[in-house]
Amino acid sequence: MTALTRRRATVAPAGIRERQRLKASTLAWLTPASALLIGLFLVPIGYAIYLGFTNLELLGPTAQNYSFTGLANVRRMIHDPVFWSSVKLTLIFVVGSGIIAQTILGLALALLGQRAHVTVRASVGSVVVLAWVLPEIAVAFIWYAFSQAGGTLSVLTGHSNSDLLSTAPLLIVSVANTWRGTAFSMLVLSAGLRNVPQEADEAAQLEGASYWKRLLRVTLPIMRPTLMINMLLITLGTISDFTLIFAMTQGGPGNQTAILPVYMYIEAFQFNALGYGTTIALALMLIGALLSVFYIRQLRPELRRAR
């Protein structure tokens, strides 16, 4: 978007014309990247679309002699209650711990940071970012310990004797995910707030509008594209999240935290159903694509204006 318009601006006055013919070096320099992207993205995607319709297994006779089974996997998926509950869990996880919690907390921190004391802003900002920089496995372990019986969170919430990961597993992994992910929204939305033209806010202020009114009527509408892009990026990041949940709960207890990537892994590598696992992965990609289309449609007016 900005990249495209910027590009045009830099290309136009440039001295050397791009000669409209293919150079040998063009192909040579594109080859390594193409080899990686074709070999490890395009071929696997195509292969996944095939494998999703086979009875491939990890072990046993169908590990070698698997065959095309048509829509059998799709039929199995449609009648698989665990799959549907997994879809539901995925959406709750993405919307709850990703879109809603991270956007609201990130926006709150960005807005507070605008007006808080410099030292407070810098130190709180660093702590929030630190949570984001930590490897996911470390985050998983911290929150695992935090929610054990006698763990800090259990004590603080007055359930010191219960293991919160078995009584409220989805809530705990969601809190962990929010703790880890909020920094991203905070950084993106702080940058977005800096780009809001001051004049609009000042004009509203002159008319005597309160802070909240200005926020809701002026600032947030101007920030809409930034908010949408932020939500799109959170959605794509959260929907394929595996490490955090798997390390904390392995999808349990009783599949209560088996979001789609975890369910895919369980089916493929624990129950050996590689073919069916791939079908689940394809469904996951489809859901991700549908959500992306939704966001991009929302952004369309802005994209058109940017052109």
Add this chain to the structure above:
Amino acid sequence: MTSTSLPGQLPDATDSPVDTRPGRPAARRVRGEPGGHKIIVSVIMAVLGMAFLLPLVWLILAALNPHATSGLSSPAFSLDNFRAAFQAGAGRAIANSLYLAGVSTVVATVVSTLAGYVLSRHYVPLKGLLLVGVIFLTGLPVTLLLIPIYQIFVKINWLNSPFYTSLVLGATSVPFAIWLLKNFIDQVPRDFEEAAAVEGSGQFQILLRVVVPLIMPGILVSAILTFINSWGAFLIPLVLDSSPGDTPGAVGIYEFITANGQVQFGPLAAYGILFSVPVIIMYIISSRWLSGSFSFAGGVKG
């Protein structure tokens, strides 16, 4: 590798590639607001910060206390847990992570710089379509690729190889890196390349001596993001390389959590800190340039 041979300096190229606004102060003064608000706002923000800090406090206290439990440990200073973490194989695992992250970073950065340059400067048929395809791949869930890649690796006998595993890790960062580096190269004026071409430098020389120094910040951001991504990778090495000697840190910690029934909180906390320090350092180094990337996401205005 500095750009000393160049006529003059290029302030734009060292700045972030997208945020073209002259440095505005981070916090704008909100005029006409009573001063008391600032204290209230600071207190609210500090309380939120405490909530974010508490888990980190637990981690540090637990790592330093030899009798750590899942609850907050009393302050102590013992390195026993770190010793125990090394006995559980933290050193080897971190070395393995270093290999995976290092190889994948070098591969992804070199490959993406070449491709980014060509996509920025050369005539490429269907360039627009290619770029859209690259952006599409950026959002693709890696989990989708895992089973087919596993199956391909079984067939061509690439399983349990750290090198091929790191190739996959690198490849997952390539779409984003190409996109990022192309944007950086787009910002570099062509005059320098033209001057070097007139002097008779070859294309590769021009890229290496002229363009690369100018886009160093972009290369660093791309490399560090790839490194952090590969460093934390869990699912890909878990599936593609199961030989015990190749276990990277993330899988090592996971196996340590689930090993022998009783969770050893202290040593695990120490392990977690050991495994986190390298990426924290990397992030601090890169944060100066990274802020530009966030301005980009924030900079799309209506």
